[in-house]
Amino acid sequence: MKDPYAFGFYSACLALIVLVCAAMLSAGSGQAYAVVDSASAVIGALAVSGIAGVAFAAYGTWKRDIRQNKTLSIIWDANVAFREIEIGFNEWFFGPATEQRMASDHARLIAQLAVSPFGLALRAFKKQCILLDKMVVRDDWRWVNHAAELDMLARALTVEFFGPVTKGTVRPGIVDFLFPIEGHARQRTQADWEVLMDGIEQELMELEQRHG
Known part of the structure; x- marks a missing residue:
């Protein structure tokens, strides 16, 4: 130069x-x-x-480089945590221990979720969302709200899929979970989960392109 x-x-x-x-x-x-x-x-x-x-x-150039590298590191860590959620989701709902959770009560299910790889991945992602809000997008709530909504939907799906069978309810199997019964509450919850996951993935990709 x-x-x-x-x-x-x-x-x-x-x-x-x-x-x-x-x-x-x-x-x-x-x-x-x-x-x-x-x-x-x-x-x-x-x-x-x-x-x-x-x-x-x-x-000034050195300081900007340090800031950019730190920003990219936060985004990459958030991407890793996000992928861990996808892995944890599959293990939680379709893993070998799935049948053991069937018909469990609400409190027991939520407690099991909290200590499962799925629950741990959700918490790890929330920590990265806090950093994204504070250090990257400068928005106090945007990514934290994403994490909170993921946690809420994960709990709802867990209770709807594994919870006790109520009167008049026919429990579908795993195949029905992938292709849910029309009108069932779980269908709406699962759709919300998929839309949110797709949206988060797209936003993370845009952040990486913007700061890369």
């Missing part, structure tokens, strides 16, 4: 040469030396100012 101060330096040198030549022609070498001394002092001061300017510009 070209030095932005090079033009000023060469201009000052040219001006000094012109002044010295003019002084020698008009008043002799003694006056020329005096002009050289004065001009040298001015150029020295300008050089110090130029060095300070370069140092300040370099510091």
Whole structure:
């Protein structure tokens, strides 16, 4: 990259040469030396100012790079936490321990969810959402609201899928969970979950492109 101060330096040198030549022609070498001394002092001061300017510009660039790297790190960590939610979701609803949770009461299900990989992934993502709000998008609630809504939907899906069978309710199996019965509450909850997950994925992609 070209030095932005090079033009000023060469201009000052040219001006000094012109002044010295003019002084020698008009008043002799003694006056020329005096002009050289004065001009040298001015150029020295300008050089110090130029060095300070370069140092300040370099510091500003370094600071911006640090901030950008930190922002990208937060976004990448949020992406990792988001993928952990997807993995935890599949394990929670379709894993080998699924049948053991069938017909469990509400409190037991929520307690199991909290300590499961799915629940831990939701909490980890919430922490990253706090950082996204504070450090990246500068919005106090946007990403925290996303995390809160995910947690709410995860609880609702858990209770609707694993909760006790009530009178008049036929419990569908895993295939029916993927292709839910028309009009069932779980269908709406699952649709809300999928829409929210797709929206979050898109927003994370846009953030990475914007700050990458």
